[in-house]
Amino acid sequence: MSSQVESLQVLARARELVASCTGFRDTAISPTAVDRVVRAELARGRSPSELMAEMQRPNAPLARALLDAVLVGETYFFRHPEQFRFLAAEVVPSALRRGSLHLRGWSAGCASGEETYSIAACLLNTVTPGVTVEVLGTDLHEGRLEYARRGVYGNWSRREAGPLLYPLYQEVADGRVSVIDSVRAVTRFAQTNLLEPLAEMYGQFDVIFCRNVLTYFSQDAVTAALGHLARALVPGGHILLGTVEVDHPPEGLVRVGPPELQAFRRPLPNAPPPPRPTPPPEPPKVVRAPPAPPEPPKPPPSPIRLHTDALQRIEGGDEAGAAHTLEALLEQFRDYLPGMLELALLRERAGSREAAFALMHSVRDSAARLPPDQIIEGPEPLPARFYRASADAFLTLGSIE
Ligand SMILES: C[S@@+](CC[C@H](N)C(=O)[O-])C[C@H]1O[C@@H](n2cnc3c(N)ncnc32)[C@H](O)[C@@H]1O
Known part of the structure; x- marks a missing residue:
């Protein structure tokens, strides 16, 4: 077999591996990123068959290098600020109304952590005294999680599109900022794949942000990830998705607010069922029934x-x-x-x-x-x-x- 054909086979296998590990649809996998990783390995003198063998093991260094190359980590503080305003104005009061005294938030697909810290700052500043807060950030990309744990960011994380809605960081050297202690104290990070059953790992949350992640996924992967996320919501809890990620409520959830907000809620178990269609009228009776006794007066609506x-x-x-x-x-x-x-x-x-x-x-x-x-x-x-x-x-x- 020519070495060119073998290289093409390695590239095709590499794309399959990325798709199965991430849930990405094929068209969302950058061909140049995959190509760069594979060519770098071949340039180091490794043979195509060696690479094929290594790709049998999804945790091997080659698989990691491929994932790191294709996972897009674009993010910044208070991205889509309207969703943080909704968190403060609707999600937190709704959790307090349910009687929650410990609010749990999750940034699923958090990249380098700006979203996670923004959720924590927002919750800390909007819960009432005595209510505690905990926020988890998860991602598939371990390098970005390490960066997130350091909590030190440059200008690119602070963009005009994301106004500083709540105190979150302080200036350190060279225009860099460091996340303040109160926000760090309630935040933690963990590596997780959204294709895995997550509620079983981390319990349930009052609010989940999963934004600009599913946009790369195949339809099957979107359905699987949303199923896991919906199960990880407490009844009455909310999930906020990216602006174009779904066009209808995920199964078991109801939309809250305007469609562009992409906010959904898991109904409470005693929530009223959706209204039923009115039954068709009964056919007219042939035999005249004796006059019915007068109905007792209806109680006034409560x-x-x-x-x-x-x-x-x-x-x-x-x-x-x-x-x-x-x-x-x-x-x-x-x-x-x-x-x-x-x-x-x-x-x-x-x-x-x-x-x-x-x-x-x-x-x-x-x-x-x-x-x-x-x-x-x-x-x-x-x-x-x-x-x-x-x-x-x-x-x-x-x-x-
Ligand atoms: C564009 S960033 C979004 C960051 C943040 N949510 C925001 O909207 O600003 C997408 C993140 O999703 C992560 N991701 C992609 N597929 C994933 C998967 N299957 N499981 C967990 N994280 C994944 C990527 O590693 C990347 O860091």
Whole structure:
């Protein structure tokens, strides 16, 4: 066999190896990167058959070199800032409402760690006192994880497109910055492949960021990775994906907010089922039935029923309809805290900041008048202190911005 044919076989095998290890589709694997690695090995005097044999072992140095060459590590602090604003305004209050006292975040495909530290800084600055935070960053590329653990970055990690939303680093020498101790203290990094069952390894998270990673994956790999990630969310937890990575909610999750936000939530187990289609009308009866006894008067709708109806509308993507239902609810039940909070979050998402703030002030003031441990009935019964903590978190964030 000619050496040229053998080299081509090595290149083809190298691409297969990269695809099976990363989940990348063939067209996302840089031919020049693979070519460079293979040619460098051949130039060192290694034979094509030696390289073929080494590629039987996915953990061998050649496989590592191939992965390092093709994995794209582009990232910077507070990339896509709107998703960090959503984390602060929606995800954290929602976790506090669920009663979470220890918030766990995960940056899946974190590259050199800028995203992981940004999540940690955001969580630390938006949880209420007494709530603790932990953030995990994982990637397939061990070299980038080592860089992440050092926590020292240059200008390329601080771009104008990513505003410094929360304190995260301090200047050191030569224009470089070092991640501050409070943020480092809650952050750790580990090497992980997103094609592996991850919930079993790391437990469950309140929020997962997996951005600009799946964009390189084949459809099968996207489905597998999203399945693992969805299972690693606590019920009620959120996942944020990159802007063009999926065009419909991953299985078992529901979209939250506008499509461009790419935010999805794992529903709570007691979340209402999606509305059923109305059954077809019964055929007319031939035999006239005796007149039915008058129906007992219906009980007036309870705030929880109306709230549940609003939640169904939100899950179905009808946020305007949900807002109307909540407005009607609050006309009747002015002090219903869960409804006030829900409407405030809807107003914020619809861009009506002033209305959201006014409602959040009412939530905080009403909650402050109640004993902190008093349980407030709603779709989820929660103590008054959680309403106060959620409103505090929201209002504090507003004053920071
Ligand atoms: C472009 S970076 C994204 C960094 C960050 N998430 C952001 O959006 O700024 C993509 C990262 O995904 C990692 N990656 C690719 N395939 C992976 C896999 N199968 N398992 C884990 N990480 C993977 C790459 O090593 C790379 O560091």
